[in-house]
Structure formats: C-alpha cells, structure tokens
Amino acid sequence: MDHELHQLFDPESSTFTYMLVDVATREAIVVDSVDRMVERDLGVVHRLGLRVRYVVETHAHADHVTGAGLLREKTKAKAAAPFKCGISPADVQLAHGDTLTFGVAEALLAIHTLSEFRDVSEKMFILQKLEENGWNVTQTAKAIDTPRSNLYKKLEQYGITQEKDG
Numbered sequence: 001m002d003h004e005l006h007q008l009f010d011p012e013s014s015t016f017t018y019m020l021v022d023v024a025t026r027e028a029i030v031v032d033s034v035d036r037m038v039e040r041d042l043g044v045v046h047r048l049g050l051r052v053r054y055v056v057e058t059h060a061h062a063d064h065v066t067g068a069g070l071l072r073e074k075t076k077a078k079a080a081a082p083f084k085c086g087i088s089p090a091d092v093q094l095a096h097g098d099t100l101t102f103g104v105a106e107a108l109l110a111i112h113t114l115s116e117f118r119d120v121s122e123k124m125f126i127l128q129k130l131e132e133n134g135w136n137v138t139q140t141a142k143a144i145d146t147p148r149s150n151l152y153k154k155l156e157q158y159g160i161t162q163e164k165d166g
Helices: 035-048 068-075 114-132 137-143 148-157
Strands: 003-010 015-022 027-031 051-056 078-082 092-094 099-102 106-109
Touching (some): 003 035, 027 106
Parallel strands (some): 078 092
Antiparallel strands (some): 015 027
C-alpha cells in the first residue's frame, strides 16, 4: 500500500479538504470539499493526474457548504456520506465499519464515534505489534509495555487470532 495525502485549507470556512491518493493507479478520494473551492480542488486533481473515485463528506452543519455535488458532477465520482447525517443524495450511505476501496489496495474506513475510533485504533496497533514480533504474545506485551494477561484480554475483546487476522 503506497499512498499520498494532500491537505488543502479554506481559511474563510476554516475547513480542511483531504485528497487520499493511491500512487500506483492515481485513484483518489476527496474528503470534505468546500463548494467555493471546487475549482481549486479540480486544479489539484488535474495537476496530479488523479481519477477521483469518491467524494466524501464526513459531516453536515450550517457553516460547511459542501462541494461534493459539484465535484461529483465534474469528475463522475460517487458521493459518500455518513448514514443518517442528513446528506441523502449521496450514492453511498456509510455505516460504522464500512470501507471505501480505491486504487490497488487502499481503503478508507468509516468510524462514527470516538469510542469506536479508539477501539479500531487499538486493535490495529495490537495487530501491527503482533506482526512485528512474529505473533509472540510475550514479546509483544513487553514491546507495548503491558502485562501479558492484559494483552490476552485485548486479543479476546477484539477477536484477534493469528489464523483469522495474520
């Protein structure tokens, strides 16, 4: 997985727009485009030679006027938004745990709450450390500075097994 992240900023709305790019295919996901900055975003897309697969809105509120519809129209991408957030015209309504895939092996994971983000992040961290330590639980526990019994509890909590996840 080889990717790029481009961060753009609109000072008037204090909104960051992100472009996640798969290096091999130049396929991209554009996140939180602002309506009056669509031409800027299209300029970056063309300059970098990107093909936009999805335009994603992460939220809806009064001071963020989305550019997703315009960007979708101009790039023929699909629009995606969180399920039940009030952006009903989106092609994809993202529930917690859904993924948008793009490029060779890139994916964007939908996480709806802070506690869900914490759990997903912790599971990914543990999996990474297990792989780094050859799935040796004792070595992994030492590497992350936690008692082995606590690591076993986490493995059970997240359903992590070498056969399933490794």
